[in-house]
Amino acid sequence: MNNVQEESLRDQKKNRRRLQILEIARGIIATKGLRSLKVRDVAEAAGCSVGSVYNEFGDFDGVILTVNRETVQALTARLRGVPAEDPVRQLYGLAETYLEFFAEHANLLRSLFEHRMEDDRPYPDDILQMVMDAFALMHPPLVRLLPDADDVKIALLSRTLFSAVHGIISLGLEERMVAVPPQMLRQQVEQFIDAHLVGLGIVPPR
Amino acid sequence: MNNVQEESLRDQKKNRRRLQILEIARGIIATKGLRSLKVRDVAEAAGCSVGSVYNEFGDFDGVILTVNRETVQALTARLRGVPAEDPVRQLYGLAETYLEFFAEHANLLRSLFEHRMEDDRPYPDDILQMVMDAFALMHPPLVRLLPDADDVKIALLSRTLFSAVHGIISLGLEERMVAVPPQMLRQQVEQFIDAHLVGLGIVPPR
DNA sequence: ATTCTTCTTGAACATTGTTCATTTTCGAGC
DNA sequence: GCTCGAAAATGAACAATGTTCAAGAAGAAT
Numbered sequence: 001m002n003n004v005q006e007e008s009l010r011d012q013k014k015n016r017r018r019l020q021i022l023e024i025a026r027g028i029i030a031t032k033g034l035r036s037l038k039v040r041d042v043a044e045a046a047g048c049s050v051g052s053v054y055n056e057f058g059d060f061d062g063v064i065l066t067v068n069r070e071t072v073q074a075l076t077a078r079l080r081g082v083p084a085e086d087p088v089r090q091l092y093g094l095a096e097t098y099l100e101f102f103a104e105h106a107n108l109l110r111s112l113f114e115h116r117m118e119d120d121r122p123y124p125d126d127i128l129q130m131v132m133d134a135f136a137l138m139h140p141p142l143v144r145l146l147p148d149a150d151d152v153k154i155a156l157l158s159r160t161l162f163s164a165v166h167g168i169i170s171l172g173l174e175e176r177m178v179a180v181p182p183q184m185l186r187q188q189v190e191q192f193i194d195a196h197l198v199g200l201g202i203v204p205p206r
Numbered sequence: 207m208n209n210v211q212e213e214s215l216r217d218q219k220k221n222r223r224r225l226q227i228l229e230i231a232r233g234i235i236a237t238k239g240l241r242s243l244k245v246r247d248v249a250e251a252a253g254c255s256v257g258s259v260y261n262e263f264g265d266f267d268g269v270i271l272t273v274n275r276e277t278v279q280a281l282t283a284r285l286r287g288v289p290a291e292d293p294v295r296q297l298y299g300l301a302e303t304y305l306e307f308f309a310e311h312a313n314l315l316r317s318l319f320e321h322r323m324e325d326d327r328p329y330p331d332d333i334l335q336m337v338m339d340a341f342a343l344m345h346p347p348l349v350r351l352l353p354d355a356d357d358v359k360i361a362l363l364s365r366t367l368f369s370a371v372h373g374i375i376s377l378g379l380e381e382r383m384v385a386v387p388p389q390m391l392r393q394q395v396e397q398f399i400d401a402h403l404v405g406l407g408i409v410p411p412r
Numbered sequence: 413a414t415t416c417t418t419c420t421t422g423a424a425c426a427t428t429g430t431t432c433a434t435t436t437t438c439g440a441g442c
Numbered sequence: 443g444c445t446c447g448a449a450a451a452t453g454a455a456c457a458a459t460g461t462t463c464a465a466g467a468a469g470a471a472t
Contacts, residue, residue, distance in 0.1 A: 010419075010469055035322050039460060049421045051462085060460065113377075114320045116241050118460095123382040159386075160374055160394050167373015168366055171319075176329040180365075188366050199405030216438055216450080245429060255452045257431085266429060324429095 018056050021046045026067050026108065034064065034111045061117055065124055068112045072130045075101055075109075079137050087141035088203060094138060095165050095189050102169050103182050113170070135162045145202045161196070168192060224262050227252045232273050232314065240270065240317045267323060271330055274318045278336045281307055281315075285343050293347035294409060300344060301371050301395050308375050309388050319376070341368045351408045367402070374398060 024045045028037050039060055043050045057063045078101050082093035102109050112131075117123060138158035146154065168189055172180040180188065197203040230251045234243050245266055249256045263269045284307050288299035308315050318337075323329060344364035352360065374395055378386040386394065403409040 008470075013469095014419085033322060035324070038458085040458090050460085051421055052419080054461070055419070116239060118241070128382065156390075156394060159377075160398050163374040163377040164370035164398065165373070166377060167371070168369040171365075171369040171372060176334065184362075188362060192366050192370065195402055195405030197405070199401030199403070199411075201411060205405075205407060219438095220450085244427085246427095256429085257452055258450080260430070261450070 014056070017046060017048060017052065021048075021053060021056065021063065022066055022070070025063050026070070029064075029067060029111050030105060030107050033107050034115060037064070059118075061121075064111065064115055065127065067108070068115065069124075069127055069130070071105065071108045071112050072127060072134060074105075076130065076134045076137070079134060082137075084140065087144040088197065090141040091138065091145075091161075091197070092190065092193055094141075095193055096186065098165060099169050099182075099186060099189055102173060103185075106173050109170070113166075135159055138162060146200070157200075164196075165189060165192070220262070223252060223254060223258065227254075227259060227262065227269065228272060228276070231269050232276070235270075235273060235317050236311060236313050239313050240321060243270070265324075267327075270317065270321055271333065273314070274321065275330075275333055275336070277311065277314045277318050278333060278340060280311075282336065282340045282343070285340060288343075290346065293350040294403065296347040297344065297367075297403070298396065298399055300347075301399055302392065304371060305375050305388075305392060305395055308379060309391075312379050315376070319372075341365055344368065352406070363406075370402075371395060371398070 021042060024042050025037060028041065039050050039053055042063070043053050046053075053060075053063065057066065075098075078097055079094055082090055082097055084090050112127075135158055138161060139154055142149075142154050142158055146157075149157070169185065172185045172188065173182075194203075198205050227248060230248050231243060234247065245256050245259055248269070249259050252259075259266075259269065263272065281304075284303055285300055288296055288303055290296050318333075341364055344367060345360055348355075348360050348364055352363075355363070375391065378391045378394065379388075400409075404411050
């Protein structure tokens with residue numbers, strides 16, 4: 001009995017096309033924003049019919065959600081790369097990395113956080129879970145810094161910090177709103193964390 | 207010479223309809239979200255043709271932007287109502303009021319912050335200015351608390367704090383993401399400000 | 413080679429934003 | 443009041459875009 005998954009010619013083509021569609025969709029979202037993503041454009045660029053896009057992803061939301069899924073995966077991978085020796089440094093590193101990633105892929109992250117489903121269908125659970133997992137990357141350093149805090153408190157705190165940093169970055173990069181230059185934004189985020197760590201009693205005031 | 211603006215019957219009808227259209231659009235956005243707002247629904251509910259909506263607002267974005275304009279005005283009015291005797295209390299009050307307002311009008315605020323214009327037309331300046339004015343409500347208490355800080359520093363700090371609180375609240379109320387119960391969210395915001403004010407040296411650690 | 417299954421296609425449809433020639437309404441001058 | 447010109451309202455037609463599906467093409471199985 002052969003356990004190796006033989007990939008038929010059919011599956012090969014299918015997979016290749018699937019990846020191609022995603023790449024094209026991601027490119028359009030990243031450069032021109034989610035609102036500019038059109039089925040026909042994607043189909044044409046991928047050299048297939050609109051029907052095939054539907055065949056592969058169910059509906060157009062399916063394409064968007066798959067791109068979003070990959071976005072949060074890429075983000076998490078980047079965040080996992082932050083060194084963990086010093087917990088304080090790690091927290092700064094996480095924020096800084098989030099800022100970098102957001103600045104590089106602003107439209108992709110907006111798609112992740114702002115996309116509303118048609119009707120009121122629920123957002124897929126697995127994506128929500130992945131976002132939570134990203135949140136959770138702050139748990140270990142926080143636990144090391146606040147050994148007396150219980151899990152619930154840590155979970156709350158990490159979510160609060162993540163949300164706060166997310167707010168600073170997403171509004172800061174919103175060119176239409178304020179357009180903070182990235183370098184200044186970085187400083188802004190740093191000072192924010194400075195103050196907050198002092199406030200939590202994690203770091204002595206300078 | 208008569209300075210009183212005579213309102214012709216024509217203008218009366220026009221104004222009444224304009225208000226009616228806005229009311230209906232606001233209602234739909236508030237209850238079903240921006241994505242569910244359709245010209246034909248609005249026109250039908252207002253008892254007029256779609257053409258009249260365009261006649262009055264130019265395009266559909268015009269309706270949305272007018273609703274957004276009124277949302278930020280209502281928000282600012284609410285924030286202005288926060289007592290200003292004690293600057294620390296005022297900061298807490300501003301955050302708490304923002305939370306209340308956001309919880310009451312989540313979809314309206316999302317429309318304000320997330321709506322993207324067609325093509326890449328710029329977001330109207332006057333709305334951006336109003337949002338900045340809302341930010342600026344934190345200036346006076348911050349100046350009182352940090353008398354040695356210069357204006358730029360104050361402006362940066364107020365924007366940072368606003369954005370951070372906005373992030374905590376908007377993600378916190380995003381039922382699909384995390385769904386923090388409002389009461390817990392309130393506590394979360396409070397603790398956040400606690401820590402930050404301590405970190406800024408404004409309030410002694412407890 | 414034949415048959416069966418599955419995928420692909422793209423025309424047709426549905427929904428929704430937008431335009432504009434026509435009609436209606438209003439106000440002004442008589 | 444009546445008439446006429448300007449302004450507004452209308453809604454059918456158009457345009458853009460998501461969605462479906464019957465028919466055909468392509469691959470797999472025998």
